Amino acid sequence: MGNVLEVKDLVKRYGKLLVLDRWNLKVSKGERIVLLGPSGCGKTTFLKIIAGLESYDEGELFLNFKNLGFVFQEPRLIPWRTVKKNLLFVSDDEGKIKEVLKMVKLVGFEGHLPSQLSGGMKQRVNLARALLNDPDLLILDEPFSSLDLPVKLKIMDDIVELWKESNFTLLMVTHDVKEAVYMGDRILVLSERPSRIIEEITLSFHGDRMLDERFLKIEAQIIRILSSL
Amino acid sequence: MRRLLSIFLVILGLSAVFSITLINPLGPAVIPIVAITEGKVKGTVHLNVEIWKNPEEAIAMIASKKADFYVLPITVGANLYLKGMDIVLLGVHEWNVFYMVISKDETFSSWKDLVGKEIYTAHGRGQTVDVLMRYLMTEERVVPDKDVKILYAPPQEIVALFKSGKIKFAALPEPFVTMCVLGGKGKIVLDFQKVWGDKMGISPRLPIAGLFTSKEFLKEYPMVVEKVVDLFKNSVEWMNENLDEALILTKKFLNIPTPVLKESMKRTKFYYVDVKDCEKEVALFLKKLNELYPEGMPGVPDEGFYAR
Amino acid sequence: MKTIVGLLLFVLVWEILALLLGSSFILPTPVETFKALIHELAKIETFHAFLSTAWKGFFVLGLVVLLGTLIGLVMGINTVIYEILRPVVMIVQAVPVISWLALVIFLWGIGWKGPVLISFLSLLPISIFTTAAGVRSIDKDLLEIVKVYKIPKRKVFKDIYLGSIVPFVVATIDISIGNVWKVILVSEFLCGDKGLGVLISWARQYVDVPRVYALTIIAVAFGIISERLTKRFVRRLTRKWGMS
Numbered sequence: 174m175g176n177v178l179e180v181k182d183l184v185k186r187y188g189k190l191l192v193l194d195r196w197n198l199k200v201s202k203g204e205r206i207v208l209l210g211p212s213g214c215g216k217t218t219f220l221k222i223i224a225g226l227e228s229y230d231e232g233e234l235f236l237n238f239k240n241l242g243f244v245f246q247e248p249r250l251i252p253w254r255t256v257k258k259n260l261l262f263v264s265d266d267e268g269k270i271k272e273v274l275k276m277v278k279l280v281g282f283e284g285h286l287p288s289q290l291s292g293g294m295k296q297r298v299n300l301a302r303a304l305l306n307d308p309d310l311l312i313l314d315e316p317f318s319s320l321d322l323p324v325k326l327k328i329m330d331d332i333v334e335l336w337k338e339s340n341f342t343l344l345m346v347t348h349d350v351k352e353a354v355y356m357g358d359r360i361l362v363l364s365e366r367p368s369r370i371i372e373e374i375t376l377s378f379h380g381d382r383m384l385d386e387r388f389l390k391i392e393a394q395i396i397r398i399l400s401s402l
Numbered sequence: 403m404r405r406l407l408s409i410f411l412v413i414l415g416l417s418a419v420f421s422i423t424l425i426n427p428l429g430p431a432v433i434p435i436v437a438i439t440e441g442k443v444k445g446t447v448h449l450n451v452e453i454w455k456n457p458e459e460a461i462a463m464i465a466s467k468k469a470d471f472y473v474l475p476i477t478v479g480a481n482l483y484l485k486g487m488d489i490v491l492l493g494v495h496e497w498n499v500f501y502m503v504i505s506k507d508e509t510f511s512s513w514k515d516l517v518g519k520e521i522y523t524a525h526g527r528g529q530t531v532d533v534l535m536r537y538l539m540t541e542e543r544v545v546p547d548k549d550v551k552i553l554y555a556p557p558q559e560i561v562a563l564f565k566s567g568k569i570k571f572a573a574l575p576e577p578f579v580t581m582c583v584l585g586g587k588g589k590i591v592l593d594f595q596k597v598w599g600d601k602m603g604i605s606p607r608l609p610i611a612g613l614f615t616s617k618e619f620l621k622e623y624p625m626v627v628e629k630v631v632d633l634f635k636n637s638v639e640w641m642n643e644n645l646d647e648a649l650i651l652t653k654k655f656l657n658i659p660t661p662v663l664k665e666s667m668k669r670t671k672f673y674y675v676d677v678k679d680c681e682k683e684v685a686l687f688l689k690k691l692n693e694l695y696p697e698g699m700p701g702v703p704d705e706g707f708y709a710r
Numbered sequence: 711m712k713t714i715v716g717l718l719l720f721v722l723v724w725e726i727l728a729l730l731l732g733s734s735f736i737l738p739t740p741v742e743t744f745k746a747l748i749h750e751l752a753k754i755e756t757f758h759a760f761l762s763t764a765w766k767g768f769f770v771l772g773l774v775v776l777l778g779t780l781i782g783l784v785m786g787i788n789t790v791i792y793e794i795l796r797p798v799v800m801i802v803q804a805v806p807v808i809s810w811l812a813l814v815i816f817l818w819g820i821g822w823k824g825p826v827l828i829s830f831l832s833l834l835p836i837s838i839f840t841t842a843a844g845v846r847s848i849d850k851d852l853l854e855i856v857k858v859y860k861i862p863k864r865k866v867f868k869d870i871y872l873g874s875i876v877p878f879v880v881a882t883i884d885i886s887i888g889n890v891w892k893v894i895l896v897s898e899f900l901c902g903d904k905g906l907g908v909l910i911s912w913a914r915q916y917v918d919v920p921r922v923y924a925l926t927i928i929a930v931a932f933g934i935i936s937e938r939l940t941k942r943f944v945r946r947l948t949r950k951w952g953m954s
Contacts, residue, residue, distance in 0.1 A: 225858070241858065243858045245855075249849075251869060253874070262865060306859075462735075525915055526912040553819065554903070555815065559816075562815075563819055568816070698916050700916075
């Protein structure tokens with residue numbers, strides 16, 4: 174089976190509050206899925222369910238991946254440990270650590286403490302950490318929300334490059350339309366809470382999307398959908 | 403009706419003016435004045451008695467002029483005088499109170515027996531019995547603090563420690579002395595008053611506490627002072643003649659069991675001696691204290707301390 | 711500059727109050743107290759007493775920090791232990807100094823052990839609770855990482871819990887250094903054989919009020935200075951760890 178994950182009629186409640194309203198989704202290996210929706214609609218909750226951090230109430234969930242990498246919204250580094258020690262926390266493989274630092278272009282910063290790094294650099298350590306165990310599913314939870322535009326563009330580029338090399342499945346969540354269109358080849362638009370998947374947009378073009386007209390067209394289409402909610 | 407009210411108010415006012423306050427410490431020293439509070443002796447003045455529990459309370463009442471007459475330890479009175487307070491000694495009424503107790507398995511023939519041991523005494527460095535004890539030790543060439551460890555604690559705690567066998571030697575005032583030995587755990591081996599008398603070549607007694615007033619009051623109302631002293635004297639005499647009754651009346655002030663108190667009264671001597679008959683003795687006592695421990699008695703009060 | 715003005719104001723208010731109360735037995739004037747202070751500082755006895763108080767204070771501080779963070783750590787990590795120990799610690803916290811006194815005098819009579827134990831028991835609970843609360847509030851975010859990447863318990867304990875101890879130790883020291891001197895002095899006053907508290911109790915016996923105030927000033931000054939120095943020292947240490 175080429176599916177990394179499958180959900181059928183997935184329901185999640187917090188007490189009486191319905192958060193996820195019967196989600197149906199299949200993700201195949203190597204896809205770049207982006208969940209796009211307003212704040213509070215439950216998209217982070219979905220990611221947590223996939224990662225095993227939350228339970229669900231109804232429906233079925235099939236997971237078919239070996240290793241998981243999770244890039245959180247905030248860097249979540251141990252403040253009193255260096256970059257290297259933060260990575261050692263997750264993996265003992267020093268060789269791999271060197272490799273991921275190269276991937277995120279942070280070679281030479283092993284001995285730095287998080288307080289000595291910029292926001293963008295901390296987020297890259299967050300990403301490096303997620304790559305340590307060669308994930309076949311890389312989950313990203315609004316990973317760029319705290320970053321400035323130039324920094325954001327750079328990291329998005331880096332992730333897409335990494336994806337091209339390693340071909341992991343990418344599952345990302347964001348509320349930013351541009352990010353969604355840049356990162357995803359399948360964008361799932363979500364409603365407000367209780368959320369459902371209301372629209373699915375597939376992108377077939379690659380290359381430098383930012384400069385492509387079709388990028389703006391898709392963006393406009395999505396914005397129309399969102400404003401009609 | 404209005405007439406009655408105004409007469410009542412006048413009487414109230416007058417009694418406020420003529421109401422005199424005497425302050426007295428809590429403890430066995432209550433027994434000699436219980437005759438006044440319970441009306442067993444009467445004088446021509448109305449004396450209002452207040453009890454003080456710690457020296458600060460007494461000083462506050464004196465300094466704020468709430469008290470006109472004060473029963474205080476002689477050392478405290480002397481210290482206050484030296485520090486400039488307007489105070490004079492009228493007479494001494496408490497004379498014997500300090501003894502040494504030891505555990506029944508110990509012996510005491512001289513201070514040398516205490517070498518390498520510890521002795522507890524009440525309150526703190528510089529108290530009368532502390533000073534005397536150190537003096538006596540030094541006379542026998544026993545070095546206080548080095549040869550014998552001297553420790554200070556509240557007297558009730560010393561009694562508790564003694565009775566439980568945790569400490570073996572203590573120098574205390576009555577009634578704590580009796581509390582230690584009743585029950586057979588200990589014995590009294592030294593009468594500090596006797597030793598003092600022997601050393602100084604005087605009567606075996608120590609001026610412990612007495613009656614004071616302010617020089618100002620004495621000057622303005624000498625007649626009142628005379629009357630109060632008479633009343634006080636009578637009260638002490640009444641106690642000596644009616645000890646059992648006095649002890650019963652004291653029950654409402656003290657919660658020391660009556661048999662303990664009665665036993666302790668065998669060794670506690672209360673009798674009023676006018677200042678003119680004991681000035682020399684008191685002066686000698688204070689002089690010696692100053693000599694032995696100037697920290698505790700920074701000087702020797704001059705004749706202004708003694709009422710004329 | 712402002713500190714000096716503040717101090718002068720304090721002395722002024724003191725002088726006025728002393729004059730109003732009118733008795734040096736209740737409140738001596740700043741001048742009288744200052745004279746007594748000079749007199750005290752010149753005595754070797756005062757210096758010895760000061761050393762005695764000082765070593766007890768630092769000893770208690772060390773014990774409180776050590777045991778407080780240890781017990782607090784265990785309580786913070788394990789909820790069951792937390793629930794069991796919490797009432798015990800609360801009771802200890804609520805017991806007033808005076809009540810420990812009878813127990814302590816009975817155990818050891820007069821000496822240094824009494825003041826040390828009393829001070830220790832007075833300060834330990836807050837140290838335990840501060841640490842426990844801190845550990846319990848450890849960034850849930852970090853704990854989620856542990857879950858996602860299935861980090862072994864040994865690593866979690868070493869890197870997250872132990873590593874996070876530092877701010878709690880700092881917090882404990884900050885709180886305790888301010889209070890330790892007061893408690894030491896009171897317990898010395900009640901059942902000590904040496905120390906500034908003992909000197910204060912003797913001064914009280916001789917009705918030497920200026921001396922009581924003078925000794926108090928020495929104690930207060932030392933308290934403030936030691937608090938500042940300790941805080942500075944601790945801050946410098948923690949900067950090395952990447953905190954604050």
